[in-house]
Amino acid sequence: MKYAYYPGCSLSATGVEFNMSTLALARKLGVELREIPQWNCCGASYSHNRGHLFAIALPARNLALAEREKLEVAVSCAACYNKLKAAREAVKSSPEMKEKINRVLNMEYNATYDVLSSVEVFGKRYGLDNISARVTKPLTGLRVASYYGCLLVRPPQLAMDDQENPSSIDDIIGALGGTAVDWSHKVECCGAFHSTYNSKAGFHVIGDILAAAAESGADCITVACPLCMLNLDMRQANVNRQRKTKYKIPIFYFTELMGLAMGILPKELGIQKHFVNPGPLLRAKALA
Amino acid sequence: MGSKTVKKSNLVNISTLFTESRSFVAMVRQESGVDEKDCYQCGKCSAGCPLAFDMDYMPREIMRMLQLGMVDDILHSHTIWLCSHCITCYSRCPRSVDLPRIMDTLRLEAIKRGHAPEKQIKLFGDLFLWSVRQFGRVFEMGLIMGFNLKSGQFFKDIMLGPAMLLNRKISLLPHKIADGGAVKEIFDRTKEMEREGGHS
Numbered sequence: 238m239k240y241a242y243y244p245g246c247s248l249s250a251t252g253v254e255f256n257m258s259t260l261a262l263a264r265k266l267g268v269e270l271r272e273i274p275q276w277n278c279c280g281a282s283y284s285h286n287r288g289h290l291f292a293i294a295l296p297a298r299n300l301a302l303a304e305r306e307k308l309e310v311a312v313s314c315a316a317c318y319n320k321l322k323a324a325r326e327a328v329k330s331s332p333e334m335k336e337k338i339n340r341v342l343n344m345e346y347n348a349t350y351d352v353l354s355s356v357e358v359f360g361k362r363y364g365l366d367n368i369s370a371r372v373t374k375p376l377t378g379l380r381v382a383s384y385y386g387c388l389l390v391r392p393p394q395l396a397m398d399d400q401e402n403p404s405s406i407d408d409i410i411g412a413l414g415g416t417a418v419d420w421s422h423k424v425e426c427c428g429a430f431h432s433t434y435n436s437k438a439g440f441h442v443i444g445d446i447l448a449a450a451a452e453s454g455a456d457c458i459t460v461a462c463p464l465c466m467l468n469l470d471m472r473q474a475n476v477n478r479q480r481k482t483k484y485k486i487p488i489f490y491f492t493e494l495m496g497l498a499m500g501i502l503p504k505e506l507g508i509q510k511h512f513v514n515p516g517p518l519l520r521a522k523a524l525a
Numbered sequence: 526m527g528s529k530t531v532k533k534s535n536l537v538n539i540s541t542l543f544t545e546s547r548s549f550v551a552m553v554r555q556e557s558g559v560d561e562k563d564c565y566q567c568g569k570c571s572a573g574c575p576l577a578f579d580m581d582y583m584p585r586e587i588m589r590m591l592q593l594g595m596v597d598d599i600l601h602s603h604t605i606w607l608c609s610h611c612i613t614c615y616s617r618c619p620r621s622v623d624l625p626r627i628m629d630t631l632r633l634e635a636i637k638r639g640h641a642p643e644k645q646i647k648l649f650g651d652l653f654l655w656s657v658r659q660f661g662r663v664f665e666m667g668l669i670m671g672f673n674l675k676s677g678q679f680f681k682d683i684m685l686g687p688a689m690l691l692n693r694k695i696s697l698l699p700h701k702i703a704d705g706g707a708v709k710e711i712f713d714r715t716k717e718m719e720r721e722g723g724h725s
Contacts, residue, residue, distance in 0.1 A: 247663075250696055251689075253694055276662075276702070278656075281653070283649075285633070288716075289629070291715040294711050298708070298711060340718070391611070391616045392616055393616055426576075428575065429610070431576070433682075434645040435645065442575050
């Protein structure tokens with residue numbers, strides 16, 4: 238299994254442990270992730286402020302670079318996944334768009350290879366049975382709320398799973414021996430950067446997600462997006478101040494939980510970098 | 526946010542509006558590829574919108590205002606800036622109206638006309654793209670510091686700084702890609718092509 242790997246900007250800064258855990262896990266499982274040389278930002282939701290053509294061309298450059306290597310593209314961040322996949326679909330479905338994009342990039346891009354999220358790479362391609370076979374420290378008794386957020390499951394034509402009740406991360410948790418809880422906020426938005434530029438509303442949205450997870454009886458939440466992580470983990474203290482609550486819900490990337498269950502050291506996965514200390518929970522469940 | 530804005534008037538002369546704003550509505554239709562007439566006002570978009578509680582007009586109202594051609598009210602609204610692009614509305618719309626795409630088109634038009642009632646959101650987006658143009662990637666540390674300085678909140682989130690640095694969650698220098706010129710060209714060439722009228 239070999240993929241062109243697109244980490245995205247956050248994974249070298251605020252989401253560094255998503256990158257660490259993804260790479261450690263890939264090494265463990267023999268999945269080869271070759272970082273796209275000289276990749277650029279996908280533009281996230283801000284490229285739209287500069288027009289539709291720009292919003293497709295910016296991520297398409299990465300896809301054109303990956304196409305030279307004749308590889309499918311594996312993407313970690315949910316927003317990057319969405320932007321790259323949207324660019325591929327736009328070029329694939331319209332010869333006119335393809336011509337324009339090739340002209341903008343001054344490169345040939347034919348949209349030949351698919352774009353996959355890391356959830357698909359590990360869960361579907363590597364496969365649940367193979368995951369189970371690699372587990373040395375099952376997540377026994379760990380109740381996990383899988384949080385999918387927005388851009389892995391919307392819009393429907395780009396979604397990697399069901400848009401209202403996705404299960405691919407829950408299935409991975411099950412394969413690791415853990416318990417995926419049923420809960421209400423699987424696909425609710427975390428408010429993205431509202432926590433930075435419109436924080437009162439941003440913290441409100443994040444607070445609702447934490448409250449729903451707490452109500453479901455989950456011990457922790459698992460995510461597949463660096464911005465979801467930042468909001469649920471780093472902003473948990475802000476939510477506690479706003480709501481006068483005392484949440485201490487550890488948040489994990491799903492790749493961290495996979496790594497833990499397969500015996501990779503927490504330090505190699507970057508787990509010590511979280512704001513909400515997951516130590517007590519991991520010790521209680523004999524996972525660290 | 527709701528308290529920030531007062532709706533101008535509850536009374537509008539629909540027939541005058543409709544004639545005057547026909548070209549604007551046609552432009553939005555052309556640019557977004559969405560026919561505003563597809564919306565039959567069921568309100569499912571507003572029911573599912575995570576930021577609706579903070580908006581001056583519900584997403585459904587923006588669609589109705591677009592159908593009626595209420596250009597000024599739409600372009601001065603906070604709603605088009607508060608949309609977080611979560612795509613819940615479009616996913617659930619029984620008529621498959623791509624509302625996020627409409628919001629993009631409206632925001633772009635508001636920027637062109639110099640309207641941005643959500644100054645901080647506009648600023649953040651501008652700095653984000655500035656970073657991409659300069660470095661090819663987003664330099665998060667620079668983005669946040671620039672945002673705090675330019676929005677006059679010098680000490681915002683400063684308590685998070687030491688933990689961020691200690692955990693190496695933020696780098697002090699940008700990760701600049703070697704072929705940065707390629708990204709600048711994407712900025713410039715798409716602008717040129719749009720000017721030539723080759724946009725989609």
